[in-house]
Amino acid sequence: xxxxxxxxxxxxxxxxxxxxxxxxxxxxxxxxxxxxxxxxxxxxxxxxxxxxxxxxxxxxxxxxxxxxxxxxxxxxxxxxxxxxxxxxxxxxxxxxxxxxxxxxxxxxxxxxxxxxxxxxxxxxxxxxxxxxxxxxxxxxxxxxxxxxxxxxxxxxxxxxxxxxxxxxxxxxxxxxxxxxxxxxxxxxxxxxxxxxxxxxxxxxxxxxxxxxxxxxxxxxxxxxxxxxxxxxxxxxxxxxxxxxxxxxxxxxxxxxxxxxxxxxxxxxxxxxxxxxxxxxxxxxxxxxxxxxxxxxxxxxxxxxxxxxxxxxxxxxxxxxxxxxxxxxxxxxxxxxxxxxxxxxxxxxxxxxxxxxxxxxxxxxxxxxxxxxxxxxxxxxxxxxxxxxxxxxxxxxxxxxxxxxxxxxx
Numbered sequence: 001x002x003x004x005x006x007x008x009x010x011x012x013x014x015x016x017x018x019x020x021x022x023x024x025x026x027x028x029x030x031x032x033x034x035x036x037x038x039x040x041x042x043x044x045x046x047x048x049x050x051x052x053x054x055x056x057x058x059x060x061x062x063x064x065x066x067x068x069x070x071x072x073x074x075x076x077x078x079x080x081x082x083x084x085x086x087x088x089x090x091x092x093x094x095x096x097x098x099x100x101x102x103x104x105x106x107x108x109x110x111x112x113x114x115x116x117x118x119x120x121x122x123x124x125x126x127x128x129x130x131x132x133x134x135x136x137x138x139x140x141x142x143x144x145x146x147x148x149x150x151x152x153x154x155x156x157x158x159x160x161x162x163x164x165x166x167x168x169x170x171x172x173x174x175x176x177x178x179x180x181x182x183x184x185x186x187x188x189x190x191x192x193x194x195x196x197x198x199x200x201x202x203x204x205x206x207x208x209x210x211x212x213x214x215x216x217x218x219x220x221x222x223x224x225x226x227x228x229x230x231x232x233x234x235x236x237x238x239x240x241x242x243x244x245x246x247x248x249x250x251x252x253x254x255x256x257x258x259x260x261x262x263x264x265x266x267x268x269x270x271x272x273x274x275x276x277x278x279x280x281x282x283x284x285x286x287x288x289x290x291x292x293x294x295x296x297x298x299x300x301x302x303x304x305x306x307x308x309x310x311x312x313x314x315x316x317x318x319x320x321x322x323x324x325x326x327x328x329x330x331x332x333x334x335x336x337x338x339x340x341x342x343x344x345x346x347x348x349x350x351x352x353x354x355x356x357x358x359x360x361x362x363x364x365x366x367x368x369x370x371x372x373x374x375x376x377x378x379x380x381x382x383x384x385x386x387x388x389x390x391x392x393x394x395x396x397x398x399x400x401x402x403x404x405x406x407x408x409x
Contacts, residue, residue: 004093005038006107008100013043015295028395030055039083080106095402101164108171117405120172124317127162169193176200178318179339203394204323211329212303228259232305237268242311252362265293302328310334327385329378
């Protein structure tokens with residue numbers, strides 16, 4: 001097949017999350033013999049507009065409204081449509097596979113105009129995400145847009161996003177979601193799409209994320225404590241990720257096990273606030289807010305840790321970090337807010353956090369520290385990730401969905 005992937009961003013323009021997931025799947029589709037092209041926003045201006053990436057043809061589009069009051073997402077449908085049209089001059093596409101609503105809408109409208117079947121992957125609801133971000137800091141194109149958006153963005157933009165979501169789902173011949181949680185969410189917001197939906201979960205590169213033989217040597221290379229219990233979380237540093245609750249749990253954890261350390265990785269507006277919180281709680285000697293973790297170092301941090309904690313408050317559509325930790329042989333404790341129970345309850349019900357409050361998080365971390373058979377559990381985590389979420393297996397399911405869409409059309 002000739003496959004066009006339309007997305008907001010992809011690796012190496014961005015690290016982690018859906019961008020890396022999409023890149024890994026595209027790379028494997030090429031390995032399976034498919035001619036694959038990918039379109040996304042030019043997030044890193046050191047990278048060329050056109051080129052080749054792991055056998056994929058790449059076209060990145062820019063933002064002509066940078067510095068204006070309008071957000072990039074408003075231009076994405078037009079830019080993605082134009083980019084798709086440009087690539088179609090040299091490649092006849094059999095399937096257009098779209099991600100993320102605003103560029104996805106441009107890709108799906110292009111597909112409809114050309115009579116090409118469109119497949120859409122629903123990662124999350126942009127509408128719900130923006131609704132939960134009311135009053136929270138965010139990035140803008142300009143100082144003027146910052147002022148304007150304080151007044152109307154949280155209301156108007158989230159409503160507009162819901163309309164765009166609905167249009168993407170309407171224009172798709174088939175829709176994939178990453179979890180049952182996302183499927184229920186989609187069906188509650190857009191009930192007319194029910195008949196098109198199928199679940200294809202996220203996947204993980206189990207060769208990149210894997211345990212190490214000598215954990216002490218790895219910790220030494222990262223400048224981490226050789227002794228003690230190491231807790232890791234890697235998240236966007238925003239309110240709904242529940243990081244304040246995890247931070248507030250640490251004094252209780254340290255009372256029960258003084259040799260516990262917490263590492264927090266990720267970018268976001270809570271970076272300084274979390275650092276200050278650790279000082280205020282008097283635990284700065286046991287908590288380190290790392291900020292962004294380089295993509296090349298990320299597997300090492302997973303493998304060096306004893307436990308990964310996912311304290312999400314809401315809207316955990318899947319959680320790629322969960323799979324990355326499990327593949328590294330590192331157990332995951334996660335709240336029940338979203339799709340995490342769908343993964344972890346099949347592995348060990350003790351890995352589900354019963355409550356969101358700091359005291360309950362602390363209680364279960366301490367129970368995990370004293371749990372017998374932790375080493376064996378780590379091995380089970382690794383085997384579980386390989387057997388159920390290996391990237392090659394997930395690529396096969398995506399390939400099958402594309403073939404069905406192509407043949408049906």
